[in-house]
Amino acid sequence: MPGGPQNIPRRTSQMLRFVVVGGSIAGVACAYALQEVGHQVLVVEQGDGRCNSHGGIRCPPNMTRLLNHWGLGPAIARVSIKANRFTFRNGKSGEELGPLVLHEKLMKALAADFLYMQHGALHAMFVEFAKNAGVQFRYNTEVVSVDPWKGVVVTRKGARLSADVIIGADGYRSVVRPVVVGSEGIKGVLDKRVSVNITVPTDLMRPHKDLFQLTVSPEWSLWLGDDCAMHGLLTVDPKSFKQEYAIVMHVPTDGKPTQDSWARSQPLDEKFLKLDRFEPRIQKLVRFAQTMTPTGHTIYEPFDNWVHESGRVVLVGEAAHPLMPNGSHNAAMSIEDAMTLSTLFSLPAAKSHTSVLLSAYEELRQPRCAATQASELRKRDFVCLPIGPEQQARDDGLRDARARALLDWDDAEEEFLRDTWEEYIDLFAFDAREAVEDWWTKWGRLYRTRGCQHPE
Numbered sequence: 001m002p003g004g005p006q007n008i009p010r011r012t013s014q015m016l017r018f019v020v021v022g023g024s025i026a027g028v029a030c031a032y033a034l035q036e037v038g039h040q041v042l043v044v045e046q047g048d049g050r051c052n053s054h055g056g057i058r059c060p061p062n063m064t065r066l067l068n069h070w071g072l073g074p075a076i077a078r079v080s081i082k083a084n085r086f087t088f089r090n091g092k093s094g095e096e097l098g099p100l101v102l103h104e105k106l107m108k109a110l111a112a113d114f115l116y117m118q119h120g121a122l123h124a125m126f127v128e129f130a131k132n133a134g135v136q137f138r139y140n141t142e143v144v145s146v147d148p149w150k151g152v153v154v155t156r157k158g159a160r161l162s163a164d165v166i167i168g169a170d171g172y173r174s175v176v177r178p179v180v181v182g183s184e185g186i187k188g189v190l191d192k193r194v195s196v197n198i199t200v201p202t203d204l205m206r207p208h209k210d211l212f213q214l215t216v217s218p219e220w221s222l223w224l225g226d227d228c229a230m231h232g233l234l235t236v237d238p239k240s241f242k243q244e245y246a247i248v249m250h251v252p253t254d255g256k257p258t259q260d261s262w263a264r265s266q267p268l269d270e271k272f273l274k275l276d277r278f279e280p281r282i283q284k285l286v287r288f289a290q291t292m293t294p295t296g297h298t299i300y301e302p303f304d305n306w307v308h309e310s311g312r313v314v315l316v317g318e319a320a321h322p323l324m325p326n327g328s329h330n331a332a333m334s335i336e337d338a339m340t341l342s343t344l345f346s347l348p349a350a351k352s353h354t355s356v357l358l359s360a361y362e363e364l365r366q367p368r369c370a371a372t373q374a375s376e377l378r379k380r381d382f383v384c385l386p387i388g389p390e391q392q393a394r395d396d397g398l399r400d401a402r403a404r405a406l407l408d409w410d411d412a413e414e415e416f417l418r419d420t421w422e423e424y425i426d427l428f429a430f431d432a433r434e435a436v437e438d439w440w441t442k443w444g445r446l447y448r449t450r451g452c453q454h455p456e
Contacts, residue, residue: 013228014351015039019153019163021143021176023049023124026317027169032130033070041135044153044161046142047340050126053119055197055293055326056235056246057252058083058220061112061428063332066339068112069433073362075125079238080117084218088383088398090224094279098398099219099405105422108236110428116220118246121238122331132391143170146179165354166313167341172298172340181303181315188298188322191253193228193384195325196273198247202234204288210281226396227252227386232285247286248326249273250384265291270451286339297324302370306362311355314362316341320380321369324365329427339432340364347414347440360443364435375423 002069015038020027022320026167033042059080067076102114120165131137142156146166153161168176177185205211214221214232222231228251251274268289270276275283298320307313317334344357385391 001018007053009344011348013037014349016345016351016354017162018042018165018167018320019044019161020167021146021153021171022168022171022174022319022326023047023127023137023139024169024171024334025119025126025331026171026316026319026337027167028123028126028130028135028314029335030167030169031135032133032343033338034345035130035133035135036070036345037342039345039450040163041130042163043130043135043137044141044143044155045137045139045304047139048372049137049139050295051123051127053123054199054235054237054244054246055119056116056233056248056449057119057122057331058233058328059117059122060328060332061107061110062112062430062432063113063335065110065112066335066432069339072125072129076122077120079125079236079241080115081218081236082244083114083199085218086220089223090395091223091229091278091282094223094281096402097224097395098402101405109148110425110430114428115235116218116235116246118235118238118244125126128372138391138404141406143175146176146313148179148310148313151309151310151312164351164396165358166310168313168315168319170258171318172322176313177303177319178314178367179365180216180308180313181305184300184303188300190428191297191299192382193250193297194253195295195297196249196251197295198249198268198286199290200245200247202245204245205285206280208284211285214285215243222383223278224383224391226386227384228274228277229380230278230282231383241260245285247289249286250326250380259420265293269443275396283372292306297325298322300323302366302373306366307355311358314341320365321373323373324344324376324380327380329372329376333372336368336430336432337361337365340436343433343436344441345434347444351391360436360439364432364439365431369437370432372427375427 013194016037018034018041020031020041020043023043027043031043062121083102085102107113143153144156145154151166153165153166168174170176199399202215205215218234220231220233222229225362230247230249232245235244237244268291275286299314306320316337320334323330343360344361348358385394
């Protein structure tokens with residue numbers, strides 16, 4: 001269950017009313033966590049609440065650790081698959097270039113697994129837990145404006161919903177974001193690549209010898225093509241408990257506009273997917289799918305503000321830090337946001353301290369998310385290099401490292417482990433609860449004695 005920092009008294013009075021705009025994973029996770037620490041939460045969602053997305057998401061250790069803390073571990077285990085390694089392959093030939101092995105000793109030290117699951121499964125789980133905790137939901141309710149000074153959300157039908165704090169969790173095309181960040185929220189640059197989701201039932205793959213291994217291996221496979229890439233992993237349908245193969249393809253846009261929503265699918269288009277740049281078995285695999293869901297992306301510089309100057313409106317998830325679609329940390333950053341906010345608002349604070357806690361949230365989350373945004377784009381571009389000297393050097397480097405990567409953790413060279421794992425460990429070992437505890441240890445006493453003034 002969600003809880004406050006260890007060995008620190010919890011807030012027991014002056015609880016707040018939160019209105020969360022957007023029923024995304026970020027929104028519902030925030031709602032659940034805040035309700036569980038004693039606040040009153042309403043989620044306002046323009047859709048009907050159904051989320052049937054079969055797209056695969058990666059759940060890295062920094063995310064799994066928090067889900068376990070909330071008590072979701074047993075439910076997650078039923079609909080997830082534990083990763084054992086990442087395998088890089090030549091897109092055209094299928095040659096294995098090199099692996100990144102999730103050594104048992106490393107994962108034990110991280111105290112959490114790297115998992116795969118379906119987006120819809122995680123979303124449904126949070127909705128169930130949130131409703132059981134007492135969170136209220138209003139579906140088919142579109143928010144058209146926010147008054148940050150009065151703490152009021154206005155809906156399309158004219159309803160006015162009041163809150164002590166409004167949380168903008170309404171994704172890439174956020175209505176709340178411009179209220180907080182101003183013109184920054186519209187000054188992005190269109191990404192030169194588009195991300196495409198495709199799902200194939202493993203029942204269709206198993207009869208084919210060249211595809212069978214993909215239906216049983218828990219590895220995350222990445223095919224590095226000419227100016228494009230594809231990766232795939234196993235997921236579990238939470239309703240039928242049958243396995244599906246979740247595919248993501250990163251392909252050039254060729255200057256054509258692409259939808260920035262993954263809510264609409266369209267017929268499979270082999271030319272659009274640059275399918276001829278991949279090995280024959282991958283072409284066969286993709287052709288099993290009838291539809292695809294392309295998602296464009298606008299790249300923004302990290303926003304200066306996530307909290308409105310009124311101290312009553314805050315951004316979370318993609319509204320605050322719009323990450324590249326289908327990265328490894330989209331859901332993880334949202335879960336970290338939810339844990340950070342709920343842990344801060346479980347501290348023994350008064351209602352007058354709300355703006356201080358929101359400023360602390362912004363201070364704790366902005367550097368972490370900015371670094372992750374940059375890392376995700378850098379890794380995506382690394383696997384999408386066009387054929388040429390850089391691509392050749394990349395492939396040669398992966399081949400050279402292959403033998404060392406397969407060594408047992410204790411037998412591998414320290415320099416190799418540091419070069420390979422340093423950035424991953426910085427991402428995976430982070431604990432959002434500990435970050436709040438460190439903040440409280442540093443500022444808690446001063447914060448209590450100075451009232452609502454933020455320590456400088």
